[in-house]
Amino acid sequence: MxxxxxxxxxxxxxxxxxxxxxxxxxxxxxxxxxxxxxxxxxxxxxxxxxxxxxxxxxxxxxxxxxxxxxxxxxxxxxxxxxGPIEGQPGRGAYLSWLFYYQGVMEPVIILHWAEMSHPAFHASLRDFDTMVGRLAETLEKQPYLLGDKYSAADLLCSGPFHWFKDLVPDNQAIRDWVKRCADRPAxxxxxxxxxxxx
CATH class of the missing domain: 3.40.30.10 (Glutaredoxin)
Incomplete structure (x- = not known):
């Protein structure tokens, strides 16, 4: 086990x-x-x-x-x-969101929360507004990151906004998504x- x-x-x-x-x-x-x-x-x-x-x-x-x-x-x-397994539709988007979280979202959110800024951060990691724009672009078209169905990518990517509620972007689609994810019984x-x- x-x-x-x-x-x-x-x-x-x-x-x-x-x-x-x-x-x-x-x-x-x-x-x-x-x-x-x-x-x-x-x-x-x-x-x-x-x-x-x-x-x-x-x-x-x-x-x-x-x-x-x-x-x-x-x-x-x-x-x-x-999460889509190998060979299933949406696998690429699923992997992309998991890796985007680890490589971009979490570092950018921590730097934003710590009020740290430097051109090198923005050039390599992106900045908070760019990250928010990426989420908004997706969530304004569909309720979850992979479409109509909740996935483990939603669990991972929405997580920081459950802890840092003051960092939830002022975008209704993102706010609704964070709430849907936070309201999961699990x-x-x-x-x-x-x-x-x-």
Missing amino acids: PTLYHAPNSRSSAIVSLIDELGADVDIREVTIPRQDGSGGPDAANPHPEKKVPFLVDGEEQLRERGAIILYLTDKYPEAGL VARTAARDGNGA
């Missing part, structure tokens, strides 16, 4: 929600991690090489980084229909499990 190493109210919470959505038989083990407020710390029980979360162990396979874990799990549990169950309510 796969094992997910998880710290409540962290990046791994999205993977807990995904496991719930998939109906997957995954053992979830809670570990501590260093927190931004100085609390917590590395946990010897956490096999992640940097003592971070999420970390998924499935037999000999060890995965870190949310995009990689999401792709692995949606391919492993295709019957849930949360997200509410993860929030309750993590101890911060629905």
